[in-house]
Amino acid sequence: MGxxxxxxxxxxxxGARTRARIVEEAATLIHERGVAGATLEDVKVAAEVxxxxxxxxxxxxxxxxxxxxxxxxxxxxxxNTHALAGANGIEAWREMVxxxxxxxxxxxxxxxxxxxxxxxxSDPEARALIATGFDQWASAISDGLRPLHAEGKLPADIHxxxxxxxxxATLQGGLLLAQVQRDIRPFETAxxxxxxxxxxx
Amino acid sequence: MGxxxxxxxxxxxxGARTRARIVEEAATLIHERGVAGATLEDVKVAAEVxxxxxxxxxxxxxxxxxxxxxxxxxxxxxxNTHALAGANGIEAWREMVxxxxxxxxxxxxxxxxxxxxxxxxSDPEARALIATGFDQWASAISDGLRPLHAEGKLPADIHxxxxxxxxxATLQGGLLLAQVQRDIRPFETAxxxxxxxxxxx
Numbered sequence: 001m002g003x004x005x006x007x008x009x010x011x012x013x014x015g016a017r018t019r020a021r022i023v024e025e026a027a028t029l030i031h032e033r034g035v036a037g038a039t040l041e042d043v044k045v046a047a048e049v050x051x052x053x054x055x056x057x058x059x060x061x062x063x064x065x066x067x068x069x070x071x072x073x074x075x076x077x078x079x080n081t082h083a084l085a086g087a088n089g090i091e092a093w094r095e096m097v098x099x100x101x102x103x104x105x106x107x108x109x110x111x112x113x114x115x116x117x118x119x120x121x122s123d124p125e126a127r128a129l130i131a132t133g134f135d136q137w138a139s140a141i142s143d144g145l146r147p148l149h150a151e152g153k154l155p156a157d158i159h160x161x162x163x164x165x166x167x168x169a170t171l172q173g174g175l176l177l178a179q180v181q182r183d184i185r186p187f188e189t190a191x192x193x194x195x196x197x198x199x200x201x
Numbered sequence: 202m203g204x205x206x207x208x209x210x211x212x213x214x215x216g217a218r219t220r221a222r223i224v225e226e227a228a229t230l231i232h233e234r235g236v237a238g239a240t241l242e243d244v245k246v247a248a249e250v251x252x253x254x255x256x257x258x259x260x261x262x263x264x265x266x267x268x269x270x271x272x273x274x275x276x277x278x279x280x281n282t283h284a285l286a287g288a289n290g291i292e293a294w295r296e297m298v299x300x301x302x303x304x305x306x307x308x309x310x311x312x313x314x315x316x317x318x319x320x321x322x323s324d325p326e327a328r329a330l331i332a333t334g335f336d337q338w339a340s341a342i343s344d345g346l347r348p349l350h351a352e353g354k355l356p357a358d359i360h361x362x363x364x365x366x367x368x369x370a371t372l373q374g375g376l377l378l379a380q381v382q383r384d385i386r387p388f389e390t391a392x393x394x395x396x397x398x399x400x401x402x
Contacts, residue, residue, distance in 0.1 A: 034322055036237060108322060113374070116381040117318025121235055121309060131382045138387075155398065162394050165378070166371065169391035173314070173374030177366070180317040181332045186339075190370035193363050197356065197398035 019057045019067075022047045027068045031108040035065060035118050065119070066129055072111040073133030077140050084144025093144065094195060097171060101187050106178035112137070113172045114179075138164045154198055163198060170194045220258045220268075223248045228269045232309040236266060236319050266320070267330055273312040274334030278341050285345025294345065295396060298372060302388050307379035313338070314373045315380075339365045355399060364399060371395045 011019060025046035029038040040061055044054045058064040083092040108114055112133050119126040142164035149160045174187035212220060226247040230239035241262055245255045259265040284293040309315055313334050320327040343365035350361045375388035 032322075037323065109318065113377055114318060116377055117310065117315060120380045121233075122238065127381055127383075134378055134381060134387075158394060158397065162390050165387050166391045166394040169374035169378055169387065170367065170371045170395070171374060172377050173370035173372060176314055176317055176373050176377070177335055177370055179321045180328055180335060182328075186335075186366050186370065189363050190367045193359060193367040194371070194395065194398070196359065197395070 015057075018047075018049060018053060022049060022054065022057055022064070023067045023071050026064050027071050027111070030065070030068055031111055031114070035115065040064070062123065062125065065115075065123070065126055069112070069115055069126060069129045069133060072115070073129075073136060076112055076133070077136045080137060080140040081143070084141065089144045090148065090195065090199070093141075094191060097191060098184075098188055101175065101178060101184045105182065106175050106184050106187060109179040110172055110175045113175065117176075134168065138168050141167055155200075158198075167191075167194065216258075219248075219250060219254060223250060223255065223258055223265070224268045224272050227265050228272050228312070231266070231269055232312055232315070236316065241265070263324065263326065266316075266324070266327055270313070270316055270327060270330045270334060273316070274330075274337060277313055277334070278337045281338060281341040282344070285342065290345045291349065291396065291400070294342075295392060298392060299385075299389055302376065302379060302385045306383065307376055307385050307388060310380040311373055311376045314376065318377075335369065339369050342368055356401075359399075368392075368395065 022043060026038065026043045029042055029046060032038075033042075040054060040058070043064065044051060047054075058067070079096065080093065083089065083096045086092050109117070112130060115126065116130045116134075119130065121127075138161070142160045145154060145160040145163055148154050149156075149163075154160070154163065170190050171187075174190035177186035177190070178184040223244060227239065227244045230243055230247060233239075234243075241255060241259070244265065245252060248255075259268070280297065281294065284290065284297045287293050310318070313331060316327065317331045317335075320331065322328075339362070343361045346355060346361040346364055349355050350357075350364075355361070355364060371391050372388075375391035378387035378391070379385045
């Protein structure tokens, strides 16, 4: 989302690549181990950078966590927008979210939502960034639903924004159930049942 | 749920009350501060017990966290079963969950689900207990939906177990959105939209 880009000195192309590599490795480690379980030292080793490079780009862990939130939210919004843009957008979206859950068996939960569960009560800045990410995600889903609503393929009396919020909530909760139960069936059931109800199948 | 009761020496009535007080205070502190943010010392002070009493009932924090999971799951299953048992069970359930979310403004998220988000990847025993709690919760909802399904008030082609899983997922994800956004509207929207779709209103 890059809200903070303007606050930062411009990076050289090489600097931008190094920073991006740190953020990507941090995102992977944090998703696997949780925020508390991924240390700056772990990230430094995974990204193959020196301590002074780490410190140059991320003077403290909070800044790195915030960059990871932006990174995850950007990725998710891009993927959702892309999936929903096609002719059979809802079906492509369903395929995308179920394939992603199957690939990881929902370990670590949602890349963005799991950060919310860990940080909401302890880190107000992170919480606000995750909230922005959820807003953008819901908007991306709603943008994909609006044409279907206009074509009469969704219930006329339910606003696409409300259905988008419901889809996002069901996806988040379904991933949490799947993560805790080590079984993605509750996730598939929840997404498929909601879509069946919304599409009248 | 008390799976471990049989492993434990029987408590005197006074001992049982002391233990219960420790678990209740721990549940409150853990919900407010997260598992990592609530120390045994905090719980000891809140429950007004001595260090040796704490150690007697809970030799380590993991055991206390497990007792808190059982306590929260028991409470939730009891409340859900009670709400759904009446003539207008779904409406009573909706009222219950929305009133509870309004009271806390979703701070701390769901009493059980927020523990899942914190512990699923780091504490396999806790994860398994939370999974059992979710199973019992979904069963309680399904028990409440089955008569409505038999009376034709729910879509015939959707199994009450699947609708119960979907309701639980939507509730969990809706609470996460509300917790992160510091606004319970996404939670209300998600629950109300799903119920409108399921009840055909």
